[in-house]
Amino acid sequence: MELLHAIEPLRARLHARRRAGHRIGLVPTMGNLHQGHLDLVERARAQCDAVVVSIFVNPLQFGPQEDYDSYPRTLTADCALLEPLQVDWLFAPNVAEMYPQGQGAGVIRVGTPAIADILCGANRPGHFSGVTTVVSKLFNIVQPDRAYFGEKDYQQLAIIRALVRDLDFPITITGVPTRREADGLAMSSRNGRLSSDDRQRAPLLYRALCETADRLRAGDRNLDQLCAQARDTLTAAGFAVDYFTVLAADDLSPALPAQRNLVILVAAKIGSTRLIDNLVVNV
């Protein structure tokens, strides 16, 4: 694995591989890697001839009150995790390499589709425009044939699919299932910030998703009541719930009674750490 911090040398190396007809896979990450990320890399390795992993904590997708400064940066440990996976290039640019013109209003940003205005988009204004912008840049830098994103960030994955569709990126997007700890907690770089107390309570998020899924499968269709109960349970356990909702799995539209393919989505703060999770249910 070669570690590259600059765009041009990465492009030069990719150019040669592309000319040779190799399929290129991209795994965009913000680093602080865990097994969920490694699953993405393994999938890319299995489907592509050359694999680029990017690590970039993108300031554009953090709000002014959010945790950009304290977001964990663990490049050495990340390299050690990637080394055995036969990654070709780890692209880890700094902010000046990605935003040489700064990040102000004068610089072009990519917009978002309507589904970016709900859920995390409602709670984190500008977040998804930061995501579509940096992902567009990474797509143009790497020009991958395939790119890999975790299903844990369900809304983000739907937005990336819309980005590829609306702007005609010639890229196949693959969503990779959420990797969970033994107690069900979805793996996330933010889990490391939980106090041991909060870490013990955190799996309640997944438990609430599973209970709601069970009741949906059992035929309960009172979605408002189901979600309100889950919110109450989580609130009683000390979570500050941003949302707990059931939507159509394919396009995040409101779940109609006839809808069979649903997704339950939750975002909640425990202590000062905001966690998200989701579960797809076919009823």
Next chain:
Amino acid sequence: MELLHAIEPLRARLHARRRAGHRIGLVPTMGNLHQGHLDLVERARAQCDAVVVSIFVNPLQFGPQEDYDSYPRTLTADCALLEPLQVDWLFAPNVAEMYPQGQGAGVIRVGTPAIADILCGANRPGHFSGVTTVVSKLFNIVQPDRAYFGEKDYQQLAIIRALVRDLDFPITITGVPTRREADGLAMSSRNGRLSSDDRQRAPLLYRALCETADRLRAGDRNLDQLCAQARDTLTAAGFAVDYFTVLAADDLSPALPAQRNLVILVAAKIGSTRLIDNLVVNV
């Protein structure tokens, strides 16, 4: 020259050429071609191994009160003009091919840099976002090595350069000098709409640019006064002037006294037809 209306067959043909190491040139147009467009094509032909010309009247860049419906569509004549120039593919998609999800607020649009808010951007809200969106799509469909734009649309060219820079498109942008009629009028698809009376007066735009350039070269630095005089002249001749201004040629910032590389830009309506022109002056 092969005429293609759909994205996928174009991609398939380009893929083979790219694999063979051929450099691909793109000339994006809205059709109703004149010698100014053909200059772009000839430049592309000279610099690239494969040339794509696109013709698409992009609804996203027209305001509700603008001339989208009446914009001239002359595909047969355009084909006849392109045929001798050894264009490989003419890509002429319809609106449904380019915007299968519609053109509403739910679809992702690309934003604009700060320089899109002045000049034509101030007079045509949303116009340049329509341009950056469709150009991004064309870039992703064709993935050219080089793309060609007319210097007549000076602000648009500066915005396209910002688009490539800010979103890291791996594309070299070439601006091609404005082609003029014998009387100095910049060639434009909109010239055909002028009444014969208006057509006779239209070269005054270029004359005003030249006179202002002469006075700049002669050392006159009272830009406000120079521009006001030009506006008065044009207004007296029956033009409704949107703007007549002198800016820094490299970034369209306000022209400082020490600035040596200037651009004079004008937009004015004559009858119901809005014309633009510009002239770069090194003083």
